[in-house]
Amino acid sequence: SQRPYPAGGSIYELEIYPVIGHCDGLENGLYHYDPLQHALHKLAGESAEVKTLLQLSWFTGSRQSPPQVCLAITARFQRLQWKYESMAYALILKNVGVLMQTMYLVAADMGLAPCALGGGHSDLFAKAAGLDYYSESTVGEFLLGRPAAE
Template sequence: MEAPHSWCDVRFTDLTEMSRCLDPDGSLGGSTLEQHILAWCGVLVDPDSEEDELRHRQWSTHELWFHERSRRYGREHAFGGTFWAKDKFAPPPLRPAGAGNTVPFGPTDPGRWHATSTSLHTVLEDRRSTRRHDDSTPMTRARLGEFLYRTARLRLEREVDGVEYGSKPYPSGGSVYEIELFLLIRNVVDVAPGLWMYDPVVHGLAPVREGLEDPSVAALLREATHSSTVATAPQVTLLMAPRFGRILWKYEQMGYAVMLKHVGVLMQTMYLVATDMGLAACAIGSGDSDLFSRATGLDPLECTTVGEFLLGSPHPDEPFQERPA
């Protein structure tokens, strides 16, 4: 038994022993002494004794547990990049298996993009969340390709001790780059609507589901529209789906927390590039991983969504929110 902020964990010899110790009314023979011991260990708390303060009430059990267990502290021994699976399982490859049917975007022109790019100061100050898209002038395939090239392409690949590592425009702990990008495309010129996966090696799109008629795909689009708080469906929904084994093969305890940090830095990278390109961008705070699993057919224990990002051409009637001086 373990609890956040307790100074130790408690181990029981069997379930009967645990039930006896936790028995609140003595019907199973539990003793006051045993419950005092659990309270002393910090794993059994009398709710009536807690102060009615925000610092207690603001934490849900799972969030406080996650916070403590994903940080290094006294009771944790197997923590960090331990490579615990090295002699048990083969390291997951950098490139996902489903990227074989990729349709490349074609030639790129980074020099032209650099010549028209604004300063870092400007994009940081101009960055804002824009939810409404202009379907009369939707984003083009070329513009989508530029956005993905500048945010998520694989710049470098190398192998060390049998493990594949990479480099992309955003940072990743241990250079593992576990996040795969799936694109739910509704309205992009020269790209068929449907669910696609971005191949960062070839710099292209691999088909996952054609069209938007599949019930799970349609539900994903409705979910993104609802989360955006506007009535019009987004032109593109980027679904950030880590292949968990890429990072959990190496890291213990802290792996999922690191994935969430990667989602954050990728979102900021997308925001800044979208701002520089004059595109409408908006990170959304929630999504439906179960719908994603049904739409893709992927095992949710191996790969599913942990972040979503909307992208499109900005609507001319979107009200401008004044930035601070």
């Protein structure tokens, strides 16, 4: 699939899972973004795991209030590993940085308050999303919300 950021080999191993704490037009919960259909698919409602994911990202980001949206970024490791073998993980982390930079630029242009986080609770996220931790895990998080009142 074509995506609005560059990626090594145009393989696009990264997936985005919005974790919604408060967003007009969306129920709170965990979603997966499907780039082929340009659609969100709800995976979980406002479960204990989803609430904990939002709380942990709030503490990690040192924000004044809970995040409205946390974009959990995962990597499907085998998409790259078959081709790049020993350098696949390093390439994944570089691609996460490229994606986060793109999201910073877009969020700033939209007047949103972005905050990139380096990781996340991979075990908890895999449980909430119903993923196999060893084939797809979080490699970054990106918080979005309204800017704080000045």
